[in-house]
Every structure is written in structure tokens, then in C-alpha cells.
Amino acid sequence: MISSIPKWVGNLFEGALRPNVKVVETSYISRRIKLVRFQGDIAKMDFQIGYANVIRVSETELRNYTAAHYDKNMGVLDILFHIHGNGVGSEYIDTLAVNDEVYISPPRGKRLFSPEIRQQVFFGDETSIGLACSALPILKKSKHQYHFFFELGDENRNVPHLLGIDNVTVFSKKETFRNEQWVSDLSIFKTLDRKQASFVLTGNVKSVQTFRKVLKEKTVGKIRAQGYWLEGKKGL
Ligand SMILES: Cc1cc2nc3c(=O)[nH]c(=O)nc-3n(C[C@H](O)[C@H](O)[C@H](O)COP(=O)(O)OP(=O)(O)OC[C@H]3O[C@@H](n4cnc5c(N)ncnc54)[C@H](O)[C@@H]3O)c2cc1C
Known part of the structure; x- marks a missing residue:
């Protein structure tokens, strides 16, 4: 799975990787486990157990995360993040707050x-x-x-x-x-x-x-x- 993209490729696909969901709720289940609820158009997303969504965590970095829960009627998607503190993804997610906009790919991967x-x-x-x-x-x-x-x-x-x-x-x-x-x-x-x-x-x-x-x-x-x-x- 691709986890980083050269900057020029990012620029080329900027439209496709534009934020498509908004953070509507965040909470910490523990100091290092953060629950984030995103809202957006997820109607066409195919959620299967084991599939992951790719989140754009910086201009050039993408990371995989699992939808813990989703509700297509409400257009919401919950993800539980391990804030392990060693990586760009973990740091980015730690800063996420209500109204932030994020790019999340459709889920795919291994069932x-x-x-x-x-x-x-x-x-x-x-x-x-x-x-x-x-x-x-x-x-x-x-x-x-x-x-x-x-x-x-x-x-x-x-x-x-x-x-x-x-x-x-x-x-x-x-x-x-x-x-x-x-x-x-x-x-x-x-x-x-x-x-x-x-x-x-x-x-x-x-x-x-x-x-x-x-x-x-x-x-x-x-x-x-x-x-x-x-x-x-x-x-x-
Ligand atoms: C299919 C799939 C589904 C996933 N679902 C989830 C999910 O729902 N929630 C979730 O939190 N993660 C999930 N992950 C794991 C997540 O993608 C990785 O932990 C990812 O490396 C985090 O990116 P980062 O930028 O924080 O760290 P990176 O930049 O990737 O790594 C930087 C350093 O941190 C270390 N590191 C990475 N992850 C951890 C960790 N968890 N604990 C301690 N050290 C770590 C690496 O070994 C490396 O040394 C999933 C991964 C896959 C492949």
C-alpha cells in the first residue's frame, strides 16, 4: 500500500486528495487512544471487516486506519487512533479538532x-x-x-x-x-x-x-x- 507520494504527484492529484470529510466530534478513550467522528458523503463507500481507509496526514504522507463504526444515513464514520507519538500520522491525528477537514479514501484491502x-x-x-x-x-x-x-x-x-x-x-x-x-x-x-x-x-x-x-x-x-x-x- 502506498504510504507516501512525491510532492509533484500530490500536486497532480490535489483535486482527488482534497478534504472530503469534516471532524464533528473527538474524545480520548485513554491518553493515547483517540476517537474521531468524521462526517461527509460516505454513501458509496464499501465497508468490509478488515478494510482500511487511507487518510492524508500531511502533504505527502498517507496512512491506513480502520472504520470502527459507520452510519451511512447520518454520513458519519468513527475511527479509533493509537496516538503512539512517533510518527507524522499520530501527530496529525492528535491535533485534529472539530471542524477540521480531512481527506479519507474509500475503504479497501483484505477481508x-x-x-x-x-x-x-x-x-x-x-x-x-x-x-x-x-x-x-x-x-x-x-x-x-x-x-x-x-x-x-x-x-x-x-x-x-x-x-x-x-x-x-x-x-x-x-x-x-x-x-x-x-x-x-x-x-x-x-x-x-x-x-x-x-x-x-x-x-x-x-x-x-x-x-x-x-x-x-x-x-x-x-x-x-x-x-x-x-x-x-x-x-x-
Ligand atoms: C489495514 C490497516 C489498518 C489499520 N488500522 C488502524 C487503526 O484503526 N488505528 C490505528 O491507530 N492504526 C491503524 N493502523 C496502523 C497505522 O496505519 C500505523 O500505526 C501507521 O504506521 C501510523 O502512522 P504514523 O505516521 O503515526 O507512524 P509512521 O510514520 O508510519 O511510523 C513512525 C515510527 O512509529 C512507529 N509506529 C507506527 N505505528 C506504531 C504504533 N501503533 N505503536 C508504536 N509505534 C508505532 C513505526 O515503527 C516507526 O518507527 C492500520 C494499518 C493497516 C495496514
Whole structure:
């Protein structure tokens, strides 16, 4: 996915990348998780679980974010941002205030949800909370069995609970999703019929890779994996 564009290309497509939504509400669920509600013409947007919207965060930089919730009748779209403090996207989003105008692309990408599978397990971090919020109403409505596992900074531990996400286990980032043995010993593998389950892995690329490796060794049902960010790398 393109994360930066040369300035001349930006100028060429200036019309296409012009702000198309307005910020109508902002709040902080924790000091580092910001919820922003955008309003605009989203009638033609195709929202699928796992798709992301690209947001223009500077003249030349674009970043991917997931719609946590949308309402086409009201023309609103909510996104949960991890304000991690290391990047142009994070800094830009932190400054966003009511009435700011922003460019958001139509959603596209990888579908991460296989509705025919009754048991659904999600692993992720702060960047995956929006995905969880987008999937939750469908999981509830269709009476899937589901569980969310998050690795979160201590200041964000309570965020899933505050957002009404149930069936959730939160680990500290100090426990490590990057340790194969630790992942392999998780109690979920003892209680779940893993051959019948769907596993959706998102968030930190290294954690996703570790989980994927362990799951492959354990022979599980379906694995859908997409790293959302990589330490030391700008814009995935
Ligand atoms: C399909 C998809 C959906 C996504 N959905 C969301 C979403 O809903 N909400 C959300 O917050 N993010 C989401 N992300 C992740 C987001 O696009 C990245 O975190 C992105 O790198 C942020 O851009 P930035 O400009 O802040 O940092 P960058 O300029 O990309 O990176 C600068 C530095 O910050 C580090 N960094 C980047 N992200 C993080 C992080 N989360 N924590 C700690 N360090 C980080 C990088 O490793 C790098 O060293 C999604 C990504 C993808 C691919």
C-alpha cells in the first residue's frame, strides 16, 4: 500500500486528495487512544471487516486506519487512533479538532472475516481495537463464539472494556506476543476446538508473525493475518 507520494504527484492529484470529510466530534478513550467522528458523503463507500481507509496526514504522507463504526444515513464514520507519538500520522491525528477537514479514501484491502466459521478468535494491539469494534456487532448478532486477545500498553488496558468489547483478555506489552513458547502455552489452545476456529491476527508485525508460526505448528482452522505496523518502519 502506498504510504507516501512525491510532492509533484500530490500536486497532480490535489483535486482527488482534497478534504472530503469534516471532524464533528473527538474524545480520548485513554491518553493515547483517540476517537474521531468524521462526517461527509460516505454513501458509496464499501465497508468490509478488515478494510482500511487511507487518510492524508500531511502533504505527502498517507496512512491506513480502520472504520470502527459507520452510519451511512447520518454520513458519519468513527475511527479509533493509537496516538503512539512517533510518527507524522499520530501527530496529525492528535491535533485534529472539530471542524477540521480531512481527506479519507474509500475503504479497501483484505477481508479478514469468514462469517461461516462459528468460532472466531482475534489477536491484536491498540491499532486493532477499531477492527474489533467493527466486527463485534456482527459477531453478536449472528451468535458467533468469539474472543479478543489484545496486547496493550498499561495506560490502554481498560480501553476494550470502556468501548463495550466483551469476551476479551488483555495482556501487557511486557508479556510477550513475540515469544513462541509463551504464545504456545496460552490457555486458549487448551480450551478451544482450534481446528474449527478462525484466527484473525493484526497489529504489530512481529507479534503477528510469531502467532502465525505457532498457529501453523498447531494446525488450526483458518488464519487471516495482516501486520499493521512494523517497528522502525514508516507507514505500512
Ligand atoms: C489495514 C490497516 C489498518 C489499520 N488500522 C488502524 C487503526 O484503526 N488505528 C490505528 O491507530 N492504526 C491503524 N493502523 C496502523 C497505522 O496505519 C500505523 O500505526 C501507521 O504506521 C501510523 O502512522 P504514523 O505516521 O503515526 O507512524 P509512521 O510514520 O508510519 O511510523 C513512525 C515510527 O512509529 C512507529 N509506529 C507506527 N505505528 C506504531 C504504533 N501503533 N505503536 C508504536 N509505534 C508505532 C513505526 O515503527 C516507526 O518507527 C492500520 C494499518 C493497516 C495496514
